[in-house]
Amino acid sequence: MADLWFALVCLMLTAFVVLDGFDFGAGTLLYALARTDDEKRAVHAAIGPYWDGNEVWLLAAGGSLMVSFPTALAAGLSGFYLGIFLLVWLLIGRAMSIELRAHLPHPLFSSLFDFGFTASSAGAALVLGVALANVVRGVPLDEGGFTLPLFASAAGGAEVGLLDAFTVPAGAFAVLVCATHGAAFVAWKTSGAVRDRARRLVPRLVVATAVGWAAMLALTARFAPAAFAAFTHRPLALGLAALGALALALVRRESSAAAEAAAATADRRAFLASAAFVALVLGAIFGSQFPYWLRPPASSPPSTAAITVASAQVEASSLRTALMWWMVGASLAVSYFVALFRANRRRREDA
Amino acid sequence: MTDALVWHRLQFAFTIVFHYLFPQLTMGLAALIALMKITAAVTKDERWAAAARFWIRVFAVNFAFGVVTGIPMEMQFGTNWSRFTGFAGAVIGHSLGMESLFAFFLESVFLGMLVFGEKKLGPRRHLAVSLLLWLGTWASGFFIVTVNAFMQHPRGHVVRADGTLAMGDFVAYMTNPWALAELAHVLSASLVTASFVVSSVGAYYTLLGRHREHAPLFLRIGVRVGVAASLLVAFPTGDHQAKLVAEHQPVALAAMEGRFETERAAGITLIGQPNVRARRLDNPVVVPAMLSFLAYGTFHSDVRGLAEFPERDWPTNIELLYYSFHLMAGIGTIQIALMAAAAAFELRRRLDRARPLLWALLLAAPLPYIATTAGWLTAELGRQPWLIFGVFRTADGASPRVHSGDALFTLIGFAGIYAVLALLFVVLVGRIVGRGPSAEAEEASHG
Numbered sequence: 120m121a122d123l124w125f126a127l128v129c130l131m132l133t134a135f136v137v138l139d140g141f142d143f144g145a146g147t148l149l150y151a152l153a154r155t156d157d158e159k160r161a162v163h164a165a166i167g168p169y170w171d172g173n174e175v176w177l178l179a180a181g182g183s184l185m186v187s188f189p190t191a192l193a194a195g196l197s198g199f200y201l202g203i204f205l206l207v208w209l210l211i212g213r214a215m216s217i218e219l220r221a222h223l224p225h226p227l228f229s230s231l232f233d234f235g236f237t238a239s240s241a242g243a244a245l246v247l248g249v250a251l252a253n254v255v256r257g258v259p260l261d262e263g264g265f266t267l268p269l270f271a272s273a274a275g276g277a278e279v280g281l282l283d284a285f286t287v288p289a290g291a292f293a294v295l296v297c298a299t300h301g302a303a304f305v306a307w308k309t310s311g312a313v314r315d316r317a318r319r320l321v322p323r324l325v326v327a328t329a330v331g332w333a334a335m336l337a338l339t340a341r342f343a344p345a346a347f348a349a350f351t352h353r354p355l356a357l358g359l360a361a362l363g364a365l366a367l368a369l370v371r372r373e374s375s376a377a378a379e380a381a382a383a384t385a386d387r388r389a390f391l392a393s394a395a396f397v398a399l400v401l402g403a404i405f406g407s408q409f410p411y412w413l414r415p416p417a418s419s420p421p422s423t424a425a426i427t428v429a430s431a432q433v434e435a436s437s438l439r440t441a442l443m444w445w446m447v448g449a450s451l452a453v454s455y456f457v458a459l460f461r462a463n464r465r466r467r468e469d470a
Numbered sequence: 471m472t473d474a475l476v477w478h479r480l481q482f483a484f485t486i487v488f489h490y491l492f493p494q495l496t497m498g499l500a501a502l503i504a505l506m507k508i509t510a511a512v513t514k515d516e517r518w519a520a521a522a523r524f525w526i527r528v529f530a531v532n533f534a535f536g537v538v539t540g541i542p543m544e545m546q547f548g549t550n551w552s553r554f555t556g557f558a559g560a561v562i563g564h565s566l567g568m569e570s571l572f573a574f575f576l577e578s579v580f581l582g583m584l585v586f587g588e589k590k591l592g593p594r595r596h597l598a599v600s601l602l603l604w605l606g607t608w609a610s611g612f613f614i615v616t617v618n619a620f621m622q623h624p625r626g627h628v629v630r631a632d633g634t635l636a637m638g639d640f641v642a643y644m645t646n647p648w649a650l651a652e653l654a655h656v657l658s659a660s661l662v663t664a665s666f667v668v669s670s671v672g673a674y675y676t677l678l679g680r681h682r683e684h685a686p687l688f689l690r691i692g693v694r695v696g697v698a699a700s701l702l703v704a705f706p707t708g709d710h711q712a713k714l715v716a717e718h719q720p721v722a723l724a725a726m727e728g729r730f731e732t733e734r735a736a737g738i739t740l741i742g743q744p745n746v747r748a749r750r751l752d753n754p755v756v757v758p759a760m761l762s763f764l765a766y767g768t769f770h771s772d773v774r775g776l777a778e779f780p781e782r783d784w785p786t787n788i789e790l791l792y793y794s795f796h797l798m799a800g801i802g803t804i805q806i807a808l809m810a811a812a813a814a815f816e817l818r819r820r821l822d823r824a825r826p827l828l829w830a831l832l833l834a835a836p837l838p839y840i841a842t843t844a845g846w847l848t849a850e851l852g853r854q855p856w857l858i859f860g861v862f863r864t865a866d867g868a869s870p871r872v873h874s875g876d877a878l879f880t881l882i883g884f885a886g887i888y889a890v891l892a893l894l895f896v897v898l899v900g901r902i903v904g905r906g907p908s909a910e911a912e913e914a915s916h917g
Contacts, residue, residue: 171537172578175570178544182567185547189559196548196555197869203549204542204880211538211887215894218534222898263870264552433560437637441564448571455579462583462590 120439121432122410124187127445129405131183135176136247137300137397138456141390142170144301146213146240147294149233151320152305158313159233163220165308168463170217172456174210179452186441188431191412198258198265198413199250202281206246212239241294248293252286255404256343257416260424265413279416285342292331296397299324303370303393306377307386308463314386321374321389325367332367332400344417349407356406363399366392474874475865478550481881483850485542487843488888492536494842497611497657498664498699499529500604502691507597509691521687522600523588524907525668530585531898533577535891542884550877554857554867558620558635561627561643565616573610577603611660612653619649621858622849623718635861651714652849655707658699659845662805663838665696669812670835671903673828676821684907686822689831693816697809704802709764715852716765716773719859722852724776725785726795727761728754735759736773744792749777786854786864794847801841808834 145152145166153159184192196203216235219228256279258265271280280286302324306317340347350356369392377385408414412431415423432438503525510518544566547555580603588596620627626643627635637643672688675681716723723729728744728751729736738761742754759769766773776784785791808830815821821828853859857867 168582171534171581172575174537174541175574175578178541178574179567179570181544181548182563182570184563185555185559186563186567189563190556192548192559193552193555193869196545197550197552197872200549200869200872200876201880203545204883207542207545208883208887210541211891214534214538215891218531219894219898222531222901266871266873434636437560437564440637440640441567444564444568445571448568448575452571452575455575459579459582462587 120435120442121187121428123442124183124432124438125409125428128180128184128187129401131176131180131449133398133401133405135173135180136401137394138173138176139170140244140297140397141301141304141394142166142173143240143244143294144297144299145305146236146301147244147298148301148305148317148320149237149240152302152313152316154312156229158311159229161309161311161313162305163217163236165305167217167221168459171214172459174214175452183441183445187433187438188412188426188428189433191426191431194260194264194413194426195254198260198267199253199281200266201269202246202250202253206243206250209239209243209246213243240297244294244297245290248290249282249286251293251404252289253281254413255289255339255346255408256285257345257411257414257419259416259419260413260426262424279418283342285338288338289335292335295324295328295331296400299328299370300390300393300397303374303386303390306374307383307390315378318374318378318386321393322371322378325371325374329364329367342417345414346407350403353406356403359399359403359406363396363403366396366399370396474872474877475868477874477877477881478868478872479864481550481877481884482546484881485539485546485884485888487846488884488892489536489539489543490842490846491839492532492539493607493611494660494663494839495532495667496529496536497607497660498662499525499532499667500600500607501661502664502668502695503529504597504600504604505691505695506687507600511593511597517683517687519593520907521684521691524684524902526584526600527902528899530581531895531902533581535895537578539888539891550869550872551857551867552869552872554862556634557862557867558627558858560634560636562617562620564637564640564643565613565620569610569613573606573613576606577610580606608657611656612649615653615656616644616646616649618849619646619652621856622652622853623648623714624858624861635858648714648718651707651710655703655711655845658702658707659838659842661695661699662703663842665692665699665809666805666831666835666838668692669696669831670833673831674903675906677825677828677832681906681908689812689816689821693809693812693821693831697806697813700802700805700809704806708802712764713766719852720774721776721779721783722785722791723765724774724779725788725791726848726852727773728788728792729761729773729775730777731775732772732778733775734762734772735770736761738764739796741796744789746788783855785851787851791848791851794844794851798841798844798848801837801844805834805837805841 145162149159149162153162181192212235216232216239220232220236223232253267258267259279268280269282271278271283299321302317302320306314306321309317336347339350350360370389373385373389373392376382377389410428411425412428413426415425503522506518506522506525509515510522547559547566580599583591583599584596584603587599591599620643623646625646625648626637626639626641628638630636668688669692672685672692675685676689712723715726727739728742730749730751735758737756737758739751740755740757742756743752745752761773762771763769765771776788812821812827812831815824815827855863855865857864
C-alpha cells in the first residue's frame, strides 16, 4: 500500500511538471516567441485557461504526500526552507504578472509584466530543477531534519549545498526541458507568426535538450553515484529513459514535419510526445529514487539517516481510506482537465 | 529556539490573516453571484444578469489574490511547522489532500468558464457553472475548517506507539461537531462580508447618482442577505460556537472574558481591561449573570476562572485574546444594528434617499473584515498554548532546523510582498468599481 502511494505521489508530481511545465516554458520563451503586443497576448491566451489549474497539481501532490508520508514532507520542506519560499514568491510573481497584464493594459507597464512573467517562469523551473537535484543527490539528514548551506563550492568537492556543482546545472536543464515543452505547446495552441517561431524553435531546443540530458547523466554519475547506480541497475528506470529518448526523437520529427508541412495535427503530436518525454524522464528519476524520499549524499558517513517509503509510511488503514477519496478526487480532476482541453480545442485565431 | 518560535507564529498569523481577507469575500460572493443569476433567470430581468457579471469581475480578481496568498499557507505546514506535520500529518493530510482534489481543481478550472464563458455556454449552463463554483468555494472552506476543528477539538485520531497521531476513525474526524459548528459560523461570516461589500458599492453609486439601474439591486440583495447573515453569525452559529468553547475549552472562555476567579451567575463584561499581572479585570462594565446564561444556558451556572487552571495551560496572550473577542462581539452587534436599519428603509423602498444610512453602508465595508480577523484571533489565541488542544503544544510544533533568522527573513519578505499585493488589489478592484456594471464597462474589460 505504501509503495502504491509512493507511485501516486510521484504521479501527481509528474502531472504537475507536465502541465505547469508548459506554462513555465511558454513564459520563459515569451520574448523569443512574441515580438509585438498582440503576439505576446497570444502566448498569454494560449496558457490562459490552464495555468491556474495546472498549479493545483503541486498542492494536490503536497497534500497526498502529507497524508501518506508526513515525515518526508516535513523534512523536505523545512530542509529546503529558503528554496521553498523562493518558489512560492516566484509563483506569486508569475500569477501577478499574468493577472496584471490582463487587467491593467498599459503601454509601459505591460512590458514590465512581461518581464515579470518571463523571469518568474524561468526562475520557478530553475528552482524546481534544483530541488529535484537536491533530492537525487541526497541531503545530510538526522532526526531533526536537515539544513543545507545555500551555496557550496562550484569546484565540485564533497561539500553539498542547495546550489552546488550538480544542482545548478540540473536547474538549468529543467529550464531547458520546460522551454522545449512550452514551445511545443505554443506551436499547438497559437497561429500565425508566433506558431511559426515556435515550430522553428522546437527542433533546435530538442537537440539542446538531448545534449543537456547526456550531460546530466554524466553529472549524476559523478555527484549522485547511489542514484545513478540504481538507475543503471533497474530495467524499469532504464526502460522509461529509453522510451523518453524515443519520445524526444518523436518531438523533433513531428515538430519538423509541422514546420515543413504547416500541419496542425503534427503540432499536437509533437506536444504530446514532449509531454511523454517529460513524464518518462521523471518516471526514470522516481524509479531510481525508490524507495528513498530523502537519501544521504555520497559524501556522508554510511550511518546517516534516510527517509524511505518504509520509514515514513503511515498505517495501511489510513492509506486505504485516503485511496478511496483519492481515486474519486483524481478522477474528477482528470475529467475537468479533459473537459477544459476539449472546450479550448479550437485553435486561437487572434495572433 | 524560543525566539524562532515567535517568528514562526507571527509569520503564520500574518500570512493567514492577510490570506483570509480574500477567501471570506470569495465564499460569500460566490453565493451572492449565484443568487443574482438565479434571480435573473427567474425574473428574466437583464439588470440582474449585468449585476452578476459585474460581481464576477470582482470575484475573479479577489479569487486570484486568494490563490496566490493561499499557496504559502499550504507550504508552511512543512516549512515552518515540520514537527507538527510529522506529528499529525497522517490525520490532517486527509483534509488538505481532499481540499486540493475536490475544491481547488473545481474552482480553478470553472473560474475561467464563469469569467469568460457566458456567451459560449448560454445562460443555463453559465448558471450551473456559478453554482459549481459556489459549491467549490464552500467545499474548500469545509475541508480547511476540518483541519482547524481538529486542532481545536481533536476527534477521530489514535496515538501511535511513538506518540505521533494516526487516523483512527475517518468519519468521526470529518464529522467533528466542532467543524460543523465552525463551518456554519465561518460561512455566515463570509456572507456578512460579501453583503457588506455589495451594499457598500451600491451605496457608493447611489450617493454619487451613478448606475441608477444597478445600484438599487446591489443595495437590495446586499441589505437583505446582510441582515439575515449578520443575525446568523451571532445566533445561532456564534452562540453555538461559544457554548462549545465553554464546554471543551473553559480556560479559553475564562481568558476571553478576562475572568480570573470562578463565579456563580457570572456576568458578561462589556468593557474592561484584563490586568494579568494583578490577576483582575480593571474598570469592568458588567451585565450580571449573562455569561452563565450564554455559555451554559442557565443564569446560575458556575463559570470557571483562570485561577482554576494551571498557569502553563493559560492562553499565552490573554490581553490580545480578550480584546479580539470583545472587538468581534462589538462589531457583530453594530453590523446587526446597521443592517437592520438599512433593511427597514430598503423594504419601504426609501433607502436610496436615506443619505446618512447610505454613508454608513459605504464606510462599513471594512467592518466584517475586522470582525472576522478578530474572530479568528479569538479562536486561535484561545487555543494556545496548544497547537492541538490538550494533545500537542505549539512550542513543540515548529521546524527544529529552521533558524530564527531564516524565519524572520521570510516573514519580512511576506510583509513587503503583501504590501504590494494589497496596493495592487485596491487598484484592480478600484478600476472595476470605477467602470461600474454598465454594458460599456463589460466591453472595456474584455477588450
